[in-house]
Amino acid sequence: MSEQITEEIVAVKVSEESCSACEVCYSICPYEAIKRDAETGKAILEIEKCQVCGLCYSACPSKVIDTIYYDLDSLTGYLERAKQKYDSDTLVIMCKGCAPDLAGIERQFGVKKFIPLSVPCVGRIPVEVFLKAITMGIKKINVLACDEDYCRYQRGSPIEGRRIAALNILMEQLGYGTEAITLKRNSLKVQVKEDLCIACGNCVYYCPWDAPKLVSPGNVKVDMDACHGCGLCVSMCPAFALDLDNWEKDRISMLISQLAAEMAPPKVLVFCCQWAVFPSLEDEPDEHTRFIYLPCAARVDTVHIVEAFHTGVDGVLIAACAEDDCKLEGAGGKTQRPVAALQKRLGEIGLGEQLHILTVAPRYPEAFERELLQFSQKIAGIQKGESA
């Protein structure tokens, strides 16, 4: 058999020939992933550095940057479908980094019925999407972005803020009033249940921002300005004294039982860092697979992994970012040790092979698909072996 050489598909591409060398993408990229050609000044993308934030895509005036995720076509396609489905003329665009659940969104904007559009960073939404939404008959657009200091892509939230301010001026001139688009900001934080704290100090050690402090005698205090909401302290707390907005322990537990009930065996549950794997706006997962998107692999909690097996899930896959890609100061890598310890423990009761942790990045969209397929096949094989 001849070796097949296929080029890995990448999530972001720049068509150099049409590039007008305006340098907007070069100056906007938070990761210095875009270089300028020494002679022509045209943009060259270094995909290994790219974090797929989409800022260059939404900013490029010449439309020479393509992205596989949430491009204009898939966003407008989604809006058309969602407008029917949700039967509303209010759109809420929210960043996954700071968006609470739909009830929380309802409280934020005081809207009951709306079309939700959840994306990893609102900074990737180009002006055209707003205009398209309004031409489609959407009357009100609410945007929920991360508080600027907590933007996972550093510049996404501030850039979208300026974009929306400019758009509102334009909308007013066009006669749509001054409040066609409302921008609000939010950030999700740790919740402290002081009465449960056993003063072990795990949170103090693990927090990358030194947000928790422990004073003797007494309990943990968290500096909420320093907290970035990664959830690492929550996953490491032996006393369940810490929890995380929107990713509370009980909420994830409920989600696990709900998803486990929906699936057909062999059931594979994937705990994903939401910056490592981007869900598609189009495809529904198959009946054997469900995803739980977490704020960071730091919130991968061994309790939830055991719970998944206990609820009848056959395989648990964890998709995390590589250390260099972590958006939260390397917090994501810190749960690998407890997961490895749990895996050893699961091995004692024959389940060790049914837990797998891998690092992926959205820059190679097919890499995760391949790993998932491989893992699902392995789990199906184990299942067959058991029933045979």
Add this chain to the structure above:
Amino acid sequence: MIVTTQKPLDEILDFISPYKNILIVGCDGCTQPPRGIREAETLSQLLDLGGKLRNKEFNFKVNTLVKQCDSHLTAVALKDMIDDDVEAVLSLACGLGPQTIAILYPELPVFPAQNTVFIGAEEREAGTIEERCAACGDCVLGLTGGICPVSRCAKSLLNGPCGGSQNGKCEIDPEKDCAWALIIERLEKLGRLQDLEAIQPPKDHQAVARPGKIMP
């Protein structure tokens, strides 16, 4: 802190298999790693899964205690946790926990979920916990620059190092530091190397008559 390691699930399953209604209690005291409610809950689910392999179904109640070595605190808290249905107790504490509970509930079988290994401290970066105190009853840290040779030297030498000290490591395990190399390094920094000139007499191993008992 008192350091414990988890017993193999099979060993625990052997203990508890004759029973169905079992109380699992964590300890929020000093055990390292912490063996509180998170561990207790996790263990209950692992034992459920392990029980299935043995066609055995358990009914676990899961809770945690402030410190299982305190018999008064434990007695008060267990009153609300142990009813007539509870057939056995599984303790996640160090060796003190099961003993406290055994005295409080003479009729109730109690089992340890841990092996208690030593008094130690956590090296966070390395992810290890290392033995640092042997509870010898005759503390020599004042002479050794704050580094304990009784617990950290494989031979518990008081006049070290021995000939097996190689490049700062111990001959019995090159992963472990030679305590005496550390002591010399530290005393040098303190400008107190001359302290080593004094020969320490053999250790009084009866500084604590075992079993130890004191009146604080």
